[in-house]
Structure formats: structure tokens, C-alpha cells
Amino acid sequence: MLLPMSPTTARPSLRDRTRDEVFALIRDHRDVTRSDLVDLTGLPSSTVGHAVARLLTEGRITESAMAIKGPGSGSGRPGSILNAVATATRTGAIDFGHQHLSVGLGDDTGALVDEVRIALNVDRDPVEGLDAACRLLEQLCERHQVSSLACVAAGVTGPVEEVTGLVSSTTTLSNWAGMYPAEELEKRLGVPAVVCNDASVGALGELHRGSGRGHRDFLYIKASHGIGAGLVVNGQLYQGGSGFAGEIGHIIIAGRPELCRCGNRGCLEAVISVPSVREQLSHTHPHLDAGMIDLATLDDPISARILNEAGRSLGAVLAGLCDLINPTALIIGGELGAGRPLIDGVRASVSRFAQPATTSVVQVLAAGLGRRAELVGAAQLASALSRA
């Protein structure tokens, strides 16, 4: 009754609704043709043609020939490819990890212009992480002669309350709890900032530029030092009623003895996480330094077995979550997502434990962007914010 029908969009003018809608589609799905837009919008082709023509003369989009031609590419006249033109607007993208910090410069299409990544124990000292991020961002601006940013978006490894930006008290990330990192960034950089959970920005990255392209509904799992999920629902990031959606790391697997830092036994991220997997590997690979093991390069049978087993445990939980939300894809990211045996294990468990109706549509995929998913997603988020 009191809910506005459409999100009260600050609509400058109604006359250009279609033009703006078409432009947004071109920007979000890249490399579209006019007929794609016709299918997407349901508008008549002549209307789309007009809108595209206007956008072209305004210089907001570009037109280029279809890349793939030749026999086998389908018959019929090929459509011309449309893309949004990036302006000189630049945004900041930040990915605060547990042991790393990534910072990037994005444009208003959500693409990254440049990026840097450093090792840094952000967990231990969030303030140092914030300072370092701002330093790196200013260096990037200098290098690219960017005088000012439109806005900044960041992902942090903890639950962020949507309205206030408060990092909620959590069992996972003690030192960020109680902070308002968006405010901190705004104070340091003097531009609007938005901060959300790392798995959510990862999902956003995979949605626009990773394995999630073509999926309207999927679950992105960030399996790293903790386990977090990002939800994409109806083609949009979903953060729950108060921004905490995806906090699945402490779902309890009954009967598991592993003690979690939250005090319970058998939490998902106590059973499957980088530290716990490294722990197991340090026993089977005593010659390796446990802290230095690169999970992606291990391909011996014993490691594969361990990762596969971890994937099966993870998949058993994800099966239930898939039953709930019926996604068309399950995208595994984070450091553990790089291991194929783990993904195979997840796939096996989902097939085994989820309902037939669920498994018949869900694809289990590795993150297409690997460890860059979060940074890429932050750039997407920032570009969206810059347009608001």
C-alpha cells in the first residue's frame, strides 16, 4: 500500500524513457545487436532502431561489424554490434581480502581501466587497509591523469548492513566489526562510496563479465578463508532484507567435529576453507610450507582427493540451498574455486542430494574471473553508483 510501484526513479524526463532503457541494456549486456534489443525489450524493431539511431548520433554508443562470420555462424544477415561508449568518468573499485588488497580504476561501463594487487593482512588492521587502498587509488589516478573520481565501491569480507553501511558484528571478521567503511572512504577520498560484502560484489562481477553471463538466477560461492555467497535473482544482485544475504559460512554440518572460531562445531567454513584445506595438505605434503601452498597448482592424486572431499561436503550444503532458490548456475569462486577437483566434488554432491527438479537446471561452474571477480564486481557497482 505504501510501497511505490516502481522504485521512485528520479526521472528527468519521460520522453527519453525508451532511449535510456535501451542504453542501459546496451551497457549491461555488451555486444548486442538491434534484434537482441528487440527481444530484450519487446519493443518493435522500428522503435529500437530509432532509439539506437539517436544514441549513435549522441555519441553514447558505437556500432561495429559482427566479429565472427563465415560458414557455420548461422544464416541470415549478421547484425551489427552495439556497445556503450566509455566516457572520461572514472570510478574507484576496491577488494579488501583477508590477505590481499586489490584496487582498480573503472569507467562508467563498469570495465576496469587499470588495477593493482598487493599482499596485505587487511584482517589484522582494517584502518591500514583503508589507508593503503586510498593510497593505491590515488597512485592509479595519477598514473592515468584522472583528476577526480565519480565514486568508489568496495567489497569487504563481512556482512554489511545495507542502509547504514555498518559492518555487522560477526564471528568471522572481528576487526572490521563496528566500522562504517563507506564513511571512512568518503572521508578520505571526498567522493561518494558504497561498501558491501565481498561475495556480493563477486557475484556482480561474475554476472556481468564472468560465468554468470546468460544466467538470470545464480548463486556465487566465494570459498576462501571463509565461505560466503552472493545471490543473483531476476538478473539482479540480491542482498536480502537488510543486506546480509549470503552469510552461509556458519551453517552447521551435523556430526562434524571441527571446531569453528565462532564456538560451534561443524560450521561450513570450519570444514571447508583455505586454512582447513591447507591443514590437511600439510599432513599429506609435509615438505611444503603450509602457508605457501598454491591450491591451484597442486594436481597430485592425494591433493585432488582432499579437494574433492571438501567439494563434496560443500556441495551437500549447497544442494539444500539450491533446492530453496532453484538457480540455473552455481558459480564457485574464491581461492578454493580454482581447483577443478573441488568443483567436481560440489557437482557430485549437488546431483546426489538436491531434488531432481533442482539438479536438472543447475550448472556447477568455476568462476570465470577467478580471483578478480570481486574487483571486477566492485567496478560494476561503482559504475552503477556513478549513474545514480
Next chain:
Amino acid sequence: MLLPMSPTTARPSLRDRTRDEVFALIRDHRDVTRSDLVDLTGLPSSTVGHAVARLLTEGRITESAMAIKGPGSGSGRPGSILNAVATATRTGAIDFGHQHLSVGLGDDTGALVDEVRIALNVDRDPVEGLDAACRLLEQLCERHQVSSLACVAAGVTGPVEEVTGLVSSTTTLSNWAGMYPAEELEKRLGVPAVVCNDASVGALGELHRGSGRGHRDFLYIKASHGIGAGLVVNGQLYQGGSGFAGEIGHIIIAGRPELCRCGNRGCLEAVISVPSVREQLSHTHPHLDAGMIDLATLDDPISARILNEAGRSLGAVLAGLCDLINPTALIIGGELGAGRPLIDGVRASVSRFAQPATTSVVQVLAAGLGRRAELVGAAQLASALSRA
């Protein structure tokens, strides 16, 4: 490959966008003036005036003088009150249960004009259920002198594929599997029909007229002969990537010995369901006929204990699901939802097992519509379909 980023694309024509938008606003916020609409839409007053004029000539809305006048009512010319006109359009609503059949007559605001409920073992013979539903619907039409229905909506106790309307092969509902109930209804009644999962229509009912009012994001749990969930996300029913969302009945609770009809052990609905609770009660209450126990009227300590324990088991699973989707409410419906001890058990388990961020916002509520939730939701669904 291509997915619409913005909401729905089922747009018959773009020319009437404003008209439809204005009409929807008038229907949802009642008693609005033109200037209210100007504020709500951000459109110029002339555009709103134009749209209102068209709606008036079309007879879709009515205009009446401002009720309160006189000193103190504010200065300036009073605006005239606009309201959507209630039409004679009638829709059919059907709730196919396991042991009952409810049928109702709805109007185009989604309200039920009349309804009937009979006991019937729909599970055993779906075709008889379909026939009976159509008979009852025709009787209702006769009683209210309704010559024809705009459309029909129904909920069935099984997963329904969204695009085809096929009731998927399932471990729960063997006799409906492989049927196309929407087609069957269309064939019998000669009007458009839509069928979806019973928990989904229940969620729709609670959203518009039950405990879900005021919540944009909640989970409706139908705890009856099976366990199903309906999701409301961003104020709208969410049915997943292919319509199967909410099939949580066979999530496995590790370590539980109960054998499920699906062949696994420890499935949620093998542990908590009307039959299993009745089974337990038949041991503690040997003087009662197990099949006749009315769960809502039992208030002795032993029954309360059993229901509370069932609620705790259910809540332990729901805690994980709430961690995933971060709802602001958890609405328990179905026959088991009528028992307060069960709800208390769910609340206790959610508080115990879900993350603090999750529990801080989620309210555990009984279904405000009780066993009518599904029928009321079907009426809502039908009114939406009649407008499409």
C-alpha cells in the same frame, strides 16, 4: 545468453505505459488526487491530467469530491478523489491440498468474493480433484450469477515448471507428476489458467493479505503433509530459475534415522510433517485416532513438547536458509503452522543457529491467513493474470 536486466518485458504496448502506471498507482494507493499522482510519478501535471482523463473516459477509475472540507483542511482548491472502479470481472481460485480442496471466486483486486472447502483425497486421484474443482467453481459462478470467469489460478502440492506448467517428477507427489494441470483446467473451463506450487501461492496470500504485509522479503513455510517454501523477494513472489524454488522438503538433516518415501534418510519432511507428528502423538495419546487428531486443539504439555521439538528441528534447517536469503520474516503456515509450540520451537532454533545479523531482523510469525493462505494467494495470482 540474453537476459532482461530490468523487470518484466511482458509489455503489450509502450504507448500506454503512463496510463497503466497511473492506473496501478490509483489502484494501490486509494483516494489519490491528481497532484498526489504528480508527486508519485514525477510527471508533469498536464501529462497526469491527460492520463487521468483517458482512464475516466475508459471507465477504469471514478472521480469524487474531497470528503473533508472546511477550515483547517488546508487552503487552496481541493483536489478531486480518484479511485479504481471495481469491475464485475471474476476469477477462479483453487487450492489443491493433500486431503482437501478449496475453491473461491475472486475479483480483480484479488479479494475473495466467496469460497468453499471440501475434504477430498486429491493426492490419490488428481483427475477427480480437477473435476471436483471445476464443478465447485461452476456452482459458485451460478450462485453469484457470474456468466464467465476472466481466468483461473491454482496451487498444487508439487513442483511446477514455470514455462511449461508441467508438474515435475517428484518424490512427494507421485500422482500429479507428469500432468499439465493448467492445460487441464483450461480444457475444462475454457479460460486461461495458471498453476503453481502451493507454497508459492501461500506466500502470495500472506504477502498481500496476511502476516507478510509490510515485508518486502520473507520466506513462507508450508508445513503440512510435506514441507514447502514460498519466497518473496523485493516485494514479489520469486519462483527461481525454472519455477522450482522452495522445494526444501528433502533437505537432509544429517544423523536422523527417519526413512523418507524418497528413499533417503532424515529428509526434512520425513522428520517434520503431519504424518510424522501424528505418528508420535499416537504413541503418547493412544486413545486418539491418529488420523483424526486436530493439531491446533491439542494443548497438553506432551503434545506441546512434541510440536516444539518438531519446530526446533525445522528451525535448525530454516536457520541456514535464512542465513542465505536474509528475510525480514519467516511465516509458518500449513497445518503444523497453527500450533504455537511449533512456532516457538522454530524461533528458538533460528535464534540459536542462524547468524546474529540474520536473527536480528527476522521475525518468526504464524500465517495470518491460516489454512486460507493458499486460496487467498491463488485469488491474488488470478487477479494479476486477469490484468496481464
Next chain:
DNA sequence: TCCTTTCCACCGATCATTGAATGAAAACGA
């Protein structure tokens, strides 16, 4: 009575939207 405030109707200029028809560009098949 006259002024102020608020709401609404009307008008004309612009231009977005539309279906149907036409034109274009490629692969395909003989």
C-alpha cells in the same frame, strides 16, 4: 470583497512510438 493558495483544464508544438513495407547482407543449396 479581494488576495493567496492550490488544483485542474486546455492548447499548441514537438517528437516518440508504431506496423507494414522495403531494402541489405550474409549463408545455404544446387
Next chain:
DNA sequence: TCGTTTTCATTCAATGATCGGTGGAAAGGA
């Protein structure tokens, strides 16, 4: 090689939605 098929894009004229401006109508207040 040359038409055929398939798919994409554009043109055109009719329609009417949108918008700012202007002025009238209906109320309260002085």
C-alpha cells in the same frame, strides 16, 4: 554461379503521448 532462404536494419506516414505555459476554478484567510 546464382537464386533462395534467413536474418537484420531502415524508411515512411499515421498516431497521439508528452510538455511548458497560461488561465480558470475552488477553497481559505484577511
